[in-house]
Amino acid sequence: MEALKKLANQTVIYGLSSVVGRLLNYLLVPLYTRIFIPSEYGIVTEFYAYISILSVILMYGMETTYFRFVNNDNKDNSTFPTAMFSIFTSSVLFLLLIILFKDSISSAIGYPDKEEYIIIFGLILSIDAITTIPFAKLRQENKAFHFAIIKLINIGTNIFFNIFFLVICPYLEKKGYDLSYVYDRNLGILYIFISNLISTGITFLLLIPEFLRVDFKFSYSLWKKMLRYGFPLLLVGMAGMVNETFDRLMIKYLIVDQASAMVQLGIYGACYKIAILMTIFTQTFRFAAEPFFFAEYKNKSPEILYGLVTKYFVIIGCLIFLLVMLYFDIVKLFIGKAYYDGLDIVPILLFANLFLGIYYNLSVWYKVKNKTGYGAVISIIGALLTLLLNFILIPLLGYYGAAITTFVCYLVMTIISYVWGQRIYPVKYDLISIVVYMVAAYVIYFISDALKDLLGYSSSVMYYVNTLLLIVYIALIVLKEKITLRKKFFL
Numbered sequence: 001m002e003a004l005k006k007l008a009n010q011t012v013i014y015g016l017s018s019v020v021g022r023l024l025n026y027l028l029v030p031l032y033t034r035i036f037i038p039s040e041y042g043i044v045t046e047f048y049a050y051i052s053i054l055s056v057i058l059m060y061g062m063e064t065t066y067f068r069f070v071n072n073d074n075k076d077n078s079t080f081p082t083a084m085f086s087i088f089t090s091s092v093l094f095l096l097l098i099i100l101f102k103d104s105i106s107s108a109i110g111y112p113d114k115e116e117y118i119i120i121f122g123l124i125l126s127i128d129a130i131t132t133i134p135f136a137k138l139r140q141e142n143k144a145f146h147f148a149i150i151k152l153i154n155i156g157t158n159i160f161f162n163i164f165f166l167v168i169c170p171y172l173e174k175k176g177y178d179l180s181y182v183y184d185r186n187l188g189i190l191y192i193f194i195s196n197l198i199s200t201g202i203t204f205l206l207l208i209p210e211f212l213r214v215d216f217k218f219s220y221s222l223w224k225k226m227l228r229y230g231f232p233l234l235l236v237g238m239a240g241m242v243n244e245t246f247d248r249l250m251i252k253y254l255i256v257d258q259a260s261a262m263v264q265l266g267i268y269g270a271c272y273k274i275a276i277l278m279t280i281f282t283q284t285f286r287f288a289a290e291p292f293f294f295a296e297y298k299n300k301s302p303e304i305l306y307g308l309v310t311k312y313f314v315i316i317g318c319l320i321f322l323l324v325m326l327y328f329d330i331v332k333l334f335i336g337k338a339y340y341d342g343l344d345i346v347p348i349l350l351f352a353n354l355f356l357g358i359y360y361n362l363s364v365w366y367k368v369k370n371k372t373g374y375g376a377v378i379s380i381i382g383a384l385l386t387l388l389l390n391f392i393l394i395p396l397l398g399y400y401g402a403a404i405t406t407f408v409c410y411l412v413m414t415i416i417s418y419v420w421g422q423r424i425y426p427v428k429y430d431l432i433s434i435v436v437y438m439v440a441a442y443v444i445y446f447i448s449d450a451l452k453d454l455l456g457y458s459s460s461v462m463y464y465v466n467t468l469l470l471i472v473y474i475a476l477i478v479l480k481e482k483i484t485l486r487k488k489f490f491l
Contacts, residue, residue, distance in 0.1 A: 028162055029273045033336035035166055036189060038266030042252075044189055045269030047117065049248035050109075051125060053241040058094060058129040061233025062087055064367065065226045066136050067294050078217040083133050083226065085218050091126040098122030120193045127200045134210040154203040161195035232372035239379030243386045243409050244356075247394075247402035250387075254394040268399035270335045271342035275349040277320050282357035285313060293364045302368075307428040310361040314434045315477055317354040318441035322473060324350060325445045326466035345403035347445065352403070354438075355410035362414060365421035374420060382413040433480065440476055444469045 032041055062083050070079040098105070099122065102115040111117060138147040169183040187194075251268060255261040293306070324331055325347055332343055366374040386409045393401025421427065448466050 027334075028159060029270065030334050030336065031162070031166060032192070033270050033339050036266075038264075038270070038338055039262040040189055040266070041270060042262035042264075042266035044192055045248050045265055046252060047121060047193070049245040051121060052245040053238070054125050055128060056234070056237035056241045058091055058125060059087070059132055059234075059237065060090070060227075061230030061237060061372075062226065063132055063136050064233050065230035066133060067140060068229060068367070068370075069222065069226055070140055078219040078222055079226075080133065080137055081216045082219050082223050084211065085216075086223060086226070087133055088130055091129045094129075095122050095126040098126075116190065117193065120190075120197050124193070124197050124200050127204050131200075131204055131207050134207040137210055150203060150206050153206060154199050157202050158195050158199035161198050162192060165191035165195060229370070229372065232376040235376035236372065236379040239376070239383035242383035243379070243406070243413075246383075246386060247390055247405060250390045250394055251399055251402055254391065255398060256395050264399050267339050267342040268345070268402060270339040271345055271399075272349055274324070274331060274334065274343075274346045275353055277324055278317065278350050278353040278357075281317060281320055282353055282360065285357060286360050293368065303425070303427040306361070306364055307430060310358065310427075311430045311433055313357060313361055314354070314437055315481075317357055318437050319473070321347075321350045321354065321441050322444060322470055326448055326470055327463070329462075342399060345400055348403045348407050351442075352407040352410050355407070355414050358434075359410060359414045359417055362417040362421055362427075365417075365425035365427065369425050371424065374424075378413055378416050378420070381416065382409045385409050385412060436480070437477070440473060444473050 032044065036044075066079060066083045098118060102118040102122075106112055106115050106118050135147060135150075138144075138150075165183065169179055170185065173179050173183065173185065248265060248269060251265045252261050255264055293302075328343075328346070332340065363375055366372055386405055389405040389408060390402060393405055395401075397404070418429070448462070448469055451465060452462050
């Protein structure tokens with residue numbers, strides 16, 4: 001239980017930067033969805049989908065590889081400089097290629113004469129990749145507070161410049177101020193990308209001390225080992241990004257009514273943001289859990305601990321699902337009314353991301369046993385399923401088909417990982433409790449939805465009803481977990 005408390009504390013600190021930071025960043029969504037029409041926000045959604053996919057390629061599994069080798073083969077302290085040199089070199093080469101072929105790239109993705117988009121995103125991707133290893137170093141050294149401060153500065157800077165360019169400058173211009181030297185209203189959504197680039201550059205500057213604290217000891221032999229270990233993780237990451245973001249790109253091309261394609265993409269992207277609480281929880285947990293899992297593997301009976309972590313992850317994930325769905329009338333206000341047509345996909349996406357988090361938990365077996373090839377196979381299966389179902393469902397159901405595909409993909413990946421993992425590295429998962437908590441969460445949501453629709457309860461009455469339902473769910477957890485949950489995990 002001491003190990004669980006350590007993981008919980010680390011998750012809270014990482015969560016400070018990710019949860020608080022992303023919630024602040026999340027406040028940009030109502031700004032975007034009220035300033036830009038769905039077709040314009042669709043462009044933002046599309047470009048950040050490209051970033052998600054390309055960032056995995058630029059990292060080629062080196063982040064997880066760093067954790068693996070720094071914990072086992074770091075006798076000469078060469079792991080960090082070796083990983084850093086590799087990422088820095090490949091990122092610079094990538095940026096040079098982006099600059100050389102910016103015209104061809106912009107035309108190929110349907111944005112001719114928008115070369116500035118390509119250059120800005122090339123810079124963002126390259127700098128982000130370079131900063132990933134220093135951030136991993138902070139995590140590995142348990143410098144969660146330092147990590148959190150830099151992340152919060154990054155997010156705060158991004159928010160500030162978004163507000164400056166999209167709110168303050170237009171306001172001052174209307175008041176008659178000459179802002180031609182810093183502002184051009186015709187740039188529109190480009191200011192979202194410029195704000196991101198500025199915050200990314202500041203983050204890089206803040207991490208420079210991490211580069212300087214380490215002697216340069218590049219090891220060619222270690223680098224080859226790291227590449228061999230990381231290549232399957234690249235396949236895992238690529239397939240994972242297909243699962244997570246490729247639907248945004250496919251919506252643009254598979255919607256039958258092409259005139260509405262960017263509108264549907266914008267609506268899908270905005271409604272996906274409502275599931276952000278589950279995404280934030282999954283991401284912050286992953287930040288803390290990955291180095292934690294590797295460190296605990298050296299201890300006695302780590303598989304028991306892994307099982308407990310997964311159960312508690314599901315409990316918190318189900319609570320997040322209920323918090324979003326039981327108070328949905330409030331949550332939905334974060335996006336503009338022009339995007340409300342897509343609200344029905346939110347519960348699907350919440351559960352989809354919950355299963356993604358469970359999959360992260362289950363993936364411990366192939367990482368600690370150095371069998372990353374299995375992870376690659378699972379992710380490739382998920383990617384193929386994603387492509388197949390999206391090709392079938394998007395033309396029939398639009399973005400609703402993309403949401404269903406996301407859920408089915410993560411569910412299948414979770415099942416496969418569990419079955420294979422139990423054969424190679426058995427972990428004692430409390431499957432009965434996990435299923436009970438997930439089914440109970442959906443049943444409570446279903447009851448709430450039925451009461452509102454069938455009995456016509458007003459929103460004000462439903463707040464009281466839903467709060468009572470949430471208390472019932474928490475009581476179920478307390479009764480089932482008894483003293484253990486309250487005294488040894490949360491306290």
